[in-house]
Amino acid sequence: MRGIAQGLIKAQNDKGLMATIIFVGRSNVGKSTLIYKLTGKRVRRGKRPGVTRKIIELEWRGHRVIDMPGFGFMAGLPKEVQERIKDEIVHFIEDNADKIDLAILVVDGKAAPEIIERWEKRGEIPIDVEFYQFLTELNIPTIVAVNKLDKIKNVQRTIHFLAEKFGVPYEKIEEVFIPLSAKFGDNIDVLRKRIDDILRASQERRG
Ligand SMILES: Nc1nc2c(ncn2[C@@H]2O[C@H](COP(=O)(O)OP(=O)(O)OP(=O)(O)O)[C@@H](O)[C@H]2O)c(=O)[nH]1
Numbered sequence: 151m152r153g154i155a156q157g158l159i160k161a162q163n164d165k166g167l168m169a170t171i172i173f174v175g176r177s178n179v180g181k182s183t184l185i186y187k188l189t190g191k192r193v194r195r196g197k198r199p200g201v202t203r204k205i206i207e208l209e210w211r212g213h214r215v216i217d218m219p220g221f222g223f224m225a226g227l228p229k230e231v232q233e234r235i236k237d238e239i240v241h242f243i244e245d246n247a248d249k250i251d252l253a254i255l256v257v258d259g260k261a262a263p264e265i266i267e268r269w270e271k272r273g274e275i276p277i278d279v280e281f282y283q284f285l286t287e288l289n290i291p292t293i294v295a296v297n298k299l300d301k302i303k304n305v306q307r308t309i310h311f312l313a314e315k316f317g318v319p320y321e322k323i324e325e326v327f328i329p330l331s332a333k334f335g336d337n338i339d340v341l342r343k344r345i346d347d348i349l350r351a352s353q354e355r356r357g
Pocket residue numbers: 175176177178179180181182183184194195196197198199200201202203219220221297298299300301330331332333334
């Protein structure tokens with residue numbers, strides 16, 4: 151997969167595409183649904199967790215959009231396969247960090263706080279937290295799409311909880327987190343605008 155993935159990004163330059171956006175997130179958080187809502191293009195999606203197991207890429211408004219496989223628990227998948235998928239994602243991002251203009255980390259706003267607390271109680275670093283910090287350490291601009299807004303009881307509290315766990319300072323919360331609903335379309339326009347702003351800044355930096 152690593153070789154194929156590198157080939158994908160190399161081909162970006164050959165095809166004259168402007169920017170690369172990656173979507174990452176645990177399995178079943180709604181990445182594929184969000185990509186569809188945003189781009190109008192279908193990548194595989196389904197009710198069963200772990201549907202997207204390989205890297206899927208598409209073109210959107212002259213950009214390359216990459217849907218990464220879901221990481222974390224997937225029903226029916228042995229732990230070592232889950233670990234391998236996670237390693238592949240990490241390697242892909244490390245190898246291509248300088249070509250990735252934007253990462254959209256999708257979390258399930260209803261489920262994430264509970265999952266994070268469970269991991270912390272076990273003495274482990276929650277996988278979403280680990281990925282957010284990994285992306286920012288690589289200097290990849292990252293938006294956290296807090297999905298399934300329709301199911302979140304207290305949005306403000308959820309966002310502040312996530313910001314604290316991810317280590318995002320108070321004044322940056324609005325810049326980083328966007329509560330939205332991929333299924334019902336809420337705040338997709340906000341996400342689209344934020345993407346435009348980040349990509350514009352990134353193009354200017356690259357000249
Ligand atoms: N209530 C609600 N459900 C959503 C929302 N977005 C996605 N879903 C549902 O969440 C489930 C998983 O969505 P997918 O788009 O397949 O998730 P994914 O992250 O691509 O999943 P993997 O293929 O496992 O990586 C589906 O049943 C979606 O209909 C949302 O905003 N609200």
